[in-house]
Amino acid sequence: MNSKDQNMQTAPFVELLAVPAALAKNPLFDIIVEDKITIQNYCNALIAKILELKQSQFPAFIDYQFNQVKNPEIWICKLEKLLANNEAFFSSKTAMSRYNKLYFLIEKKRTELQSSRVKEPVVKTPKKFINAESEDRHFSFYELKKQLDNINDDNQKILLLTKEMFEYQQANIEFINQKTPFYDAQCTKEIENIYALQKIQAAIEEAQKLKLSSPIPNKKLKFNGNLNQLVDMFYQLNRELFIDGKPYIDENTNDLADWIVNSFLDKEGKEISPLTVKTILKPSKEDKRPNTHKRLDIDKLL
Structure with a gap:
């Protein structure tokens, strides 16, 4: 873009720190204006510099300008205004990527400036809890999990x-x-966990509604498979499958056995023996539960 392009909209910068090329101390990051330094010339040169730099150089460029101006917060606000006024210059796919990257950095800088006013100690995340680092930031699922815990x-x-x-x-x-899982994989897994819990919660709420709305006593369901297959499904949810460190069904063996007995009939339509159910639910009674090829794999359904 021609830095003298008069079609470009300006922003009311208070500080116009620009120099001729011959006087530039840092030609890569200095705003170069050969003519008289005016708002128009300064804004033209600033947009030209943005289109000239590599995206990876944007953080260093903004830091450099921050060290030059007296009021960085005002300067970053005017830069945001300049970008908004001249969105048309960033219509191409490549230029739009620059536009979005700058907006991200502007928000990041604004947050840093606001945070710097609060005199609170910053606890640095230990290296072992950082999954990865880029040129702009680090990615820590350990930190992200803390944020999630504060969101309802x-x-x-x-x-x-x-x-x-x-x-x-x-x-x-x-x-x-290399000692932590991939950051995006952890994000994906956490989303899956949320959806799984939502389904279970919805099922529980629906069951509660049906229970409250129906005056009919609880009718036991007939299970047409083997009894040990039925009990083993609940064993998996109680002993083998976990969500956020807790079993999907968090209940003691006796109460769980009572619930199964009170909810199901065997394939002959007969009552189920509580003692038999409790025996199958014992971890030490693996021989009482179905073999691998006959087992109903609950993990695949979650």
Whole structure:
């Protein structure tokens, strides 16, 4: 782009720090203006510099400008205004990528400036909890999990996880911690866990509604498979399958056995023996549960 292009809209910068090329101390990051330094010339040169630099150089460029101006917060706000006024210059796919990257850095810088006003100690995340690092940031699922714990809405959790996953996949990764899982894989797994819990919660709520709305006593269901297959399904959910470190069915053996007995009939339509159910539910009674080829694999259904 021609830096003298008068069609470009300006932004009301307060500080116009620009120099001729001959006086530039840092030709890569200095704003170069050969004519009289005016708002128009300065804005033209700033946009030209943005289109000239590599995206990987944007963080260093903004840091350099911050060290030159007296009021970095005002300067970053005017830069945001300049970009908004001249969105048309970034209509191509390549230029739009620059546009989005700059907006991300502007928000990041604004957050840093606001945070710097609060005099609170910053606890640095140990290296072992950092999954990967890019040129702009690090990715730590350990940190992300803490953020998720403070969010009550599942949709907001999924939104944050999705954004983090895409951010990681599009970043220029410079370091990967081989001792931690891939960051995007952990995000994906956490989203799957949320959906799985939502389904289970919805099923529980639906069951509660049916129970409250129906005056008919609980009718036992007839299970046409082998009894040990039925009990083993609940054994898996109680002893082998976990969500966030807890079993899918978190109940003691006696209560779980009572629930099964009170909910099911065997394939002959007869009552189920509580003692038989409790025996099958014991971890030490593996021989009482079905062989691998006859087992109903609950893990595949979750």
